Structure formats: C-alpha cells, structure tokens
Amino acid sequence: MLYLIRYGEIALKGKNRKFFVDTLTRNIKESLQGLEARIISEHSRIFVEVNKEEHDEEVKHRLQRVFGIVSLSPVSTADLSVEDIQERALELLQSSHTPPFTFKVETRRANKSFSYTSPEMNKMLGAYLLKNMLNNMEDISVDVHNPDVELFVEIRGQEAYLFLESYPGPGGLPLGVSGKGLLLLSGGIDSPVAGWLCMKRGLQIEAVHFHSYPFTSERSKEKVKELAQKLAEYSSSSINLHVIPFTEIQKEIQLHCPKELSITVMRRMMFRLGRDLAQILRAQVLITGESLGQVASQTIENMHAASIGVDLPVFRPLLGMDKQEIINKSQTINTYDTSIKPYEDCCTVFLPEHPVTRPKLSRVNEIEQNLDVDALIEKCLHNYETFPFKLTRQHTYI
Numbered sequence: 001m002l003y004l005i006r007y008g009e010i011a012l013k014g015k016n017r018k019f020f021v022d023t024l025t026r027n028i029k030e031s032l033q034g035l036e037a038r039i040i041s042e043h044s045r046i047f048v049e050v051n052k053e054e055h056d057e058e059v060k061h062r063l064q065r066v067f068g069i070v071s072l073s074p075v076s077t078a079d080l081s082v083e084d085i086q087e088r089a090l091e092l093l094q095s096s097h098t099p100p101f102t103f104k105v106e107t108r109r110a111n112k113s114f115s116y117t118s119p120e121m122n123k124m125l126g127a128y129l130l131k132n133m134l135n136n137m138e139d140i141s142v143d144v145h146n147p148d149v150e151l152f153v154e155i156r157g158q159e160a161y162l163f164l165e166s167y168p169g170p171g172g173l174p175l176g177v178s179g180k181g182l183l184l185l186s187g188g189i190d191s192p193v194a195g196w197l198c199m200k201r202g203l204q205i206e207a208v209h210f211h212s213y214p215f216t217s218e219r220s221k222e223k224v225k226e227l228a229q230k231l232a233e234y235s236s237s238s239i240n241l242h243v244i245p246f247t248e249i250q251k252e253i254q255l256h257c258p259k260e261l262s263i264t265v266m267r268r269m270m271f272r273l274g275r276d277l278a279q280i281l282r283a284q285v286l287i288t289g290e291s292l293g294q295v296a297s298q299t300i301e302n303m304h305a306a307s308i309g310v311d312l313p314v315f316r317p318l319l320g321m322d323k324q325e326i327i328n329k330s331q332t333i334n335t336y337d338t339s340i341k342p343y344e345d346c347c348t349v350f351l352p353e354h355p356v357t358r359p360k361l362s363r364v365n366e367i368e369q370n371l372d373v374d375a376l377i378e379k380c381l382h383n384y385e386t387f388p389f390k391l392t393r394q395h396t397y398i
Contacts, residue, residue: 069169190289
C-alpha cells in the first residue's frame with residue numbers, strides 16, 4: 001500500500017524548507033515504528049510505502065496524528081502514459097464502487113513535460129470510464145458539480161498517482177522545529193488544548209503538574225497522566241510529565257496570605273517553579289491554558305502579577321478563545337472526556353470565595369515577605385517525579 005502525504009506551509013519555507021521536510025520525514029518514520037514502511041520525499045510530497053495492506057487502518061491512525069501533515073491518501077500508481085492511467089483508473093473505480101453513481105475526474109499535472117494538460121486528461125479519462133463502465137444510460141454519468149465519486153489524478157515526475165479519498169492530518173509544523181516548551185498541565189479542559197496548539201506550531205513539549213496530596217487525590221494525578229498520554233498520541237517522541245509536590249507551598253500560603261490573594265500568590269509560585277524546571281530541562285518557553293477574562297485569576301492584572309519576573313516567554317495560545325471554542329477543540333483532540341472527570345486539582349481545591357481580580361504588585365510583594373520562597377521552591381525541585389509517555393500502538397506486529 002502506498003500513501004501520498006501532503007504538507008502545506010512547509011513548502012513556503014524557502015532556504016529552510018529542507019530542514020522542515022527532513023524533520024517531518026523523521027517524525028513520520030518514528031510514528032510508524034514497528035511497521036515495515038519505506039518513506040520517499042519528492043518535491044512537495046512525501047510517499048509512505050507499507051508492505052502489508054492489513055496495516056492500513058493502523059497507518060492512517062498514526063499518520064493522522066503527525067503534525068505537519070495536511071492530508072494523506074492511499075494511492076494507485078500508473079506509468080506516464082494515457083493508456084496505463086486509463087486502465088488504473090478503471091480498475092480503481094471498479095474495485096471500489098458499484099454502479100449506479102455519478103463521478104468527476106480531477107487531474108493535477110505537476111509534471112509540465114507530460115503531453116496533455118489537466119483539462120485534456122479530465123476529458124479523456126471521463127470518456128474512457130464512461131465507455132468501459134456503462135451498462136445502460138442510468139448506470140454511470142459525469143457530474144462536475146456534485147458527484148458521488150471524485151477520481152483524483154496527480155501526474156508527477158516519474159509516475160501518475162490515482163486516488164479516491166483523502167484523510168485530514170493535523171497540519172501545522174513538524175514537531176521539534178520550533179524548540180521546546182514546558183506546559184503547565186492541570187487536570188482541566190484548557191491546558192491540554194494549549195499544549196496541543198503549541199505542538200501544532202512545531203514546539204516539542206514537556207509537562208509539569210502541581211500535586212497537593214492529600215488535598216488532591218491520587219486519582220487526580222492519574223487523570224493528569226491520562227491527559228499526558230493523550231498528548232503523547234500526537235508526538236513522535238515521548239512526552240515527559242513532571243509532577244511537583246505542592247502541598248507544603250499551599251499550606252504556607254494558607255497560613256500567611258490573605259485568602260483573596262491566595263490564588264495570585266499560588267500562581268506566582270507555580271510560574272517560579274516552572275521557570276526553574278524549564279531551565280533544568282532546557283525548555284525555552286512556558287505554556288499555560290489561560291484565556292483572558294475566563295476566571296478571576298485570568299484578568300490582565302492577575303496574569304501579569306503571576307508571570308512578572310519570570311525571564312522566559314509565556315505562551316497563552318487560548319488567550320482569545322471562549323470556553324465553547326476550547327471545549328470543541330478538546331473534543332476534537334480527544335482530551336475532553338478525561339478533563340471532565342470529577343477529580344479536582346490544587347487550584348480549584350483552594351479557590352477563595354472572593355479572589356482579587358486586580359491585585360496591586362506592591363501588596364503581593366509585601367505578602368510574599370512572609371514566605372521563604374527560595375527554600376520552598378528548592379525543596380519542591382528536589383522531590384518531583386517524572387513519568388514518560390509515548391505514542392501507543394493500536395496493534396503489536398511481529
């Protein structure tokens with residue numbers, strides 16, 4: 001079985017295009033580990049040849065989760081002769097569809113040295129298929145506006161490729177071309193979507209979760225592990241989840257900080273821990289699931305107070321999205337059902353009744369003098385756990 005892989009904006013990268021294509025090719029190869037596959041790169045297309053047709057569903061499952069792939073199609077090949085293309089087109093239609101049906105032929109001639117133009121090929125192929133498949137006047141006909149079947153033909157350098165179906169990929173850029181980021185992963189709906197969107201832009205991610213046992217249960221940690229695994233399904237390499245014990249920090253905040261400012265101080269501690277862990281991991285950016293105005297801690301003032309002093313960029317890819325848009329995306333990437341499991345994280349457990357929405361930095365700094373910030377952070381970073389998650393295989397092949 002041969003698959004034609006299409007990519008989009010990578011083709012516009014100019015002198016850096018080879019780097020992007022090579023990275024995408026490597027990611028495809030890693031995603032197909034365990035299968036007998038051969039990968040061929042040709043101009044603006046990549047081809048994947050898999051030896052066994054029974055792997056078809058598994059191949060599609062994996063390739064549809066490789067960032068950088070816009071779409072893919074299982075294709076039949078033909079020599080660069082009209083006769084061979086016609087014969088292959090007839091075989092493809094006869095093996096996949098039973099009349100009556102309407103059809104349309106769509107030819108793309110990337111090889112300009114081929115003798116016939118795309119419109120000429122459309123006419124010749126359409127006439128040939130009508131002649132050879134027609135049993136009566138109602139069995140098969142051409143409909144260029146709303147056909148039951150579309151036959152696509154790509155005429156390229158050495159061969160022609162024919163296909164009837166295309167399957168969407170996630171698009172974006174190949175994972176790894178944009179560096180590495182550290183995702184602040186809660187157990188909610190937002191942060192997994194934020195991580196996925198950054199992965200789509202080529203950012204390799206690791207994740208950090210702040211766990212406050214016994215205030216939050218072990219099941220809440222398992223929920224976050226499950227979310228990390230969901231994200232790993234889109235990664236050709238592993239995603240590491242780092243779980244930082246946060247209980248002592250939260251106890252200190254509860255003892256020494258006014259309740260209405262506790263979330264602000266807690267978020268500041270999370271950003272400091274994220275910054276220091278990112279330095280250890282050589283990550284270049286922090287990623288959060290914040291959406292402007294969604295909750296009290298996500299006002300401009302609170303977001304500024306939380307991340308000020310963190311000398312790393314902070315990406316907030318959900319900033320302009322409303323909750324329903326985020327939910328829709330979480331359903332698309334298959335994280336929603338896990339995110340809504342009723343196990344609370346440390347933010348929701350300690351949420352005050354009336355949090356401050358516009359904190360004054362001077363007041364926050366004054367309150368933090370009651371905490372031994374450096375000692376608390378150092379202790380946390382000496383006791384975190386790391387859990388690696390890899391792309392799972394639907395089947396095991398020998």
